[in-house]
Amino acid sequence: MKKFLMITAAALLIAPAALAQDFEEADADGDGQVSYSELLMIDSSLTFAEFDQFDEDGDGVLSEDEYEAWREAREDADGDEADDDSRDE
Ligand SMILES: [Ca+2]
Ligand SMILES: [Ca+2]
Numbered sequence: 001m002k003k004f005l006m007i008t009a010a011a012l013l014i015a016p017a018a019l020a021q022d023f024e025e026a027d028a029d030g031d032g033q034v035s036y037s038e039l040l041m042i043d044s045s046l047t048f049a050e051f052d053q054f055d056e057d058g059d060g061v062l063s064e065d066e067y068e069a070w071r072e073a074r075e076d077a078d079g080d081e082a083d084d085d086s087r088d089e
Helices: 002-017 036-042 047-055 064-078 079-087
Strands: none
Touching: 036 047, 036 064
16 A cells, blocks of 8 residues: 555656646646645646736636646746656656
């Protein structure tokens, strides 16, 4: 069982170096919205101010459209030094 947890943790560490996850994967608890804490699992360097910029309707969570906007912006900003740790191969 520990191995399974380690594999899951490794997957979470590897993921930020790849393209950001689909909305359904980002929505860890499956409530149809991506919260700041859920987004932090994808991008641990994300600040709340950055998150808030993409929360267009100000309800404190990202809808699928809002998430997609974040994902596009993040891919444009590829090469962020904060992600470099997870690219050690
Ligand atoms: Ca959620
Ligand atoms: Ca929102």
